[in-house]
Amino acid sequence: MTGPQRDEDIAEWVRSLGLDGLVDLHLHFLPERMLTKVWAYFDQVEERIGVSWPVWYRQQEDDRIALLESFGVQRYAPLAYPHKPGMAEWLNGWLGEFAQRVPAAVRTGTFYPEPSAASYVDDLLRADVRSFKSHVQVGAYDPRDELLDPVWGAIADAGVPVVVHAGHGPERGPFTGLDVFGEVLARHPRLVAVLAHAGMPDYEVALELVERYPRVHIDTTMVGVPFTEKLMALPANWTDRLAGIADRVALGTDFPNIPYSYATQLRAIAGWAADDRLGEDFLRAVLHDTPARLLRL
Secondary structure (H helix, E strand, O other): OOOOOOHHHHHHHHHHOOOOOEEEEEEOOOOHHHHHHHHHHHHHOHHHHOOOOOOOOOOOHHHHHHHHHHHOEEEEEEOOOOOOOOHHHHHHHHHHHHHHHOOOEOOEEEOOOOOOHHHHHHHHHHOOOOEEEEEHHHHOOOOOOHHHHHHHHHHHHHOOOEEEEOOOOOOOOOOOOHHHHHHHHHHOOOOOEEEHHHHOOOHHHHHHHHHHOOOOEEEOOOOOOHHHHOOOOOOOOHHHHHHOOHHHEEOOOOOOOOOOOHHHHHHHHHHHHOOOOOHHHHHHHHHHHHHHHHOOO
C-alpha cells in the first residue's frame, strides 16, 4: 500500500481512503519567540546527534495553517511545553487564544512541576481542554515529582489524553526513559497517555506499556521515516506488534519541525498498513478515527 508521494497529493489520497480529512494529534504551534528558539535548537543539533535537521516548514504562522488545510488536516492538537517554572500558564493562555482564532485547532494545555500546577490543570479541565503535552526531555523534570501526582490523577480521572515525550530520542534527558514514566503509569493506570514518537528509541518497552495498560496509546510522530530509521530503527517485528494494538495508534507528525515532508510520514504509515493484518481499516483508524476519539471530536 503506497502513500502520497508529494504534499500536493495528500488531500486526494486521504479522500481515496473514504476520509473527510486527517486528525493530527501531535504537531506544534508556539509563540513566535519560542518557535524561533526551537528552530535554533534544530539548527545546532547535528553537533550532538550527528545528523543535520533542516526544518522543512520554516514559514510564517498563517502560511503553516494554510498548508495544513491544503493537506486535508481537518483538526489538530497544537502542542507546547515549558522548560521552567511559571512558563506553563503563559503557554496555556497562548494556546487558548490560538484555538479560538484557528477553527481546526483544539484547545490544548501543558504543565510543569510547580505548586500551582494542580490548580491551573483543574482550570483547563473545567474549560474542556482536549489534550495535554508533557515533555520530560525538554522540561528536564521528573514525571514522578510529587507536585505532579495530583495533576496525573486529575487528567486520568477526566479521561483527557496527555501526549508524553518520555523516551530518550533524539537526546537523553535527566529523567527520560520509559522505565521512569512507567512508574507514573503504575501509580495512575487509568491515565490516557499517548507515548510520543512511540517511545523512541525504546519501541519495545512502549509496546509493552500499551499492552499492559488499556488506555495507553502510541503516536506515529517521526516513526518509521527514512530520517529516523537511520538513527533509531524500528524492530523487525513492528507490524506484528501493531496488529495486536491497532486501535491504539494515532497520527502524529511534529509539523512544522520535521526535516522532511508531511507526506513522508504518511507513506511510512501506509507501508505498515500493507501488512494484511492491518490494511485500510488500520490506516483510517490511525489517520482519523483514533485521534478523533481521543480528542472527543
